[in-house]
Amino acid sequence: MTKPGLRGRLRRFSPRQRPRFRGPSFNRLIPNLMTMMGLCFGLVAIRFGIEGRFPQAAAFIVVAAVIDGLDGRIARMLKGTSRFGAEFDSLSDFLCFGVAPALILYLWTLQHAGPLGFIPCVMFAVCSSLRLARFNAASIAEPGVIPPPKPAYAYNFFQGVPAPAGAGLALFPLFASLAVAEWEWDRLAHAISYPLFSALVLFVVGGLMVSSLPSWSFKNFKVPAQMVLPLLLGTGAFIAFLVTEPWAALALGGAMYVGMLYFSARSYLKLKAEAEAMAGTEETSTVPE
Numbered sequence: 001m002t003k004p005g006l007r008g009r010l011r012r013f014s015p016r017q018r019p020r021f022r023g024p025s026f027n028r029l030i031p032n033l034m035t036m037m038g039l040c041f042g043l044v045a046i047r048f049g050i051e052g053r054f055p056q057a058a059a060f061i062v063v064a065a066v067i068d069g070l071d072g073r074i075a076r077m078l079k080g081t082s083r084f085g086a087e088f089d090s091l092s093d094f095l096c097f098g099v100a101p102a103l104i105l106y107l108w109t110l111q112h113a114g115p116l117g118f119i120p121c122v123m124f125a126v127c128s129s130l131r132l133a134r135f136n137a138a139s140i141a142e143p144g145v146i147p148p149p150k151p152a153y154a155y156n157f158f159q160g161v162p163a164p165a166g167a168g169l170a171l172f173p174l175f176a177s178l179a180v181a182e183w184e185w186d187r188l189a190h191a192i193s194y195p196l197f198s199a200l201v202l203f204v205v206g207g208l209m210v211s212s213l214p215s216w217s218f219k220n221f222k223v224p225a226q227m228v229l230p231l232l233l234g235t236g237a238f239i240a241f242l243v244t245e246p247w248a249a250l251a252l253g254g255a256m257y258v259g260m261l262y263f264s265a266r267s268y269l270k271l272k273a274e275a276e277a278m279a280g281t282e283e284t285s286t287v288p289e
Contacts, residue, residue: 028082031075035089038067042096049104055247057104058174062250064096065164086139090132097167098128105198108174113195120202124170127206128163134210151275157214157268161205165215165257169205172254173198179248208261214268215261 045060071089075081102121110117138159161169177192191197223231242249 027078028080030078031071031080032085032088034067034071034074035085035092038064038071038096039092041067042092042100045096045100046103049100049107052107054104054108054174055178057100058171058178058247058250061096061100061104061167061171064100065167068093068096068164086136090136093163094125094129094132097163098125098132101167101170102202105170105174105202109193109195109198113199117195117199120199120206124202124206127210128166131160131166131209132163134159151272154214154268156217157264158217160211160213161208161215161261162217163209166205166209168250169208169254169257170202172251173201175247175251175254179245179251182245182247213261214265216264216267 041060041064045057045064048054048057048060068089075085102124106118106121110121173192177189180189180192238249238253241252
């Protein structure tokens with residue numbers, strides 16, 4: 001029997017090759033993990049609402065909204081977008097921004113209105129589900145049907161108010177009540193926590209979510225050069241206000257967003273008119289004399 005040579009003896013000490021596993025890389029799982037984290041925050045918010053700890057419940061909804069705003073952008077940065085991730089994100093949005101805010105408001109004030117107090121909660125959840133279903137249906141092409149391309153100006157706008165923004169607007173009565181309660185304005189806090197006010201807010205916000213009102217998406221939003229410094233200063237001031245008076249800052253942010261809806265609709269109509277005028281000019285120039 002021949003003895004192994006030097007190369008054979010050295011081969012025993014060579015490092016073993018690590019087994020290669022098939023599957024997606026960890027970077028592609030990060031967006032789904034963030035979506036799951038946001039879903040857990042929504043569930044914890046419901047738990048806090050059941051326990052009557054409404055400030056914590058509202059805070060967890062806000063954190064879930066922040067996570068929802070980040071997971072999609074991170075997925076595009078890491079090239080981890082997938083059909084599974086889109087469906088998972090939609091289901092998480094329905095619970096965090098369709099069910100949780102309505103349930104929290106019901107436990108906070110609407111249950112004092114009796115059985116009728118549950119109707120605005122149901123309507124808000126239904127509007128949220130319809131808004132998400134419409135968004136999913138628009139992003140899925142039917143077999144054999146090529147959808148017409150959207151105009152270039154339409155990519156900067158959502159159709160209706162998105163679900164995270166709708167959740168923030170729905171919680172406006174709770175934010176405002178917590179703010180004025182810290183300022184010891186008891187009469188105003190009692191008026192804001194009246195069930196009829198929360199019911200009206202849920203109906204209005206639910207209608208905005210399923211409406212065709214164009215709202216800025218801020219995905220490709222460009223800031224003019226002369227507005228960069230005021231925007232930075234304003235953002236810094238709002239962050240300082242958010243740190244010192246978080247509930248008042250969140251209520252103010254909701255009011256500012258409602259005001260922005262008018263300007264977003266006006267900007268959409270202006271861009272649409274300019275695009276139609278340009279298209280009409282091109283058609284006129286191509287008509288033979």
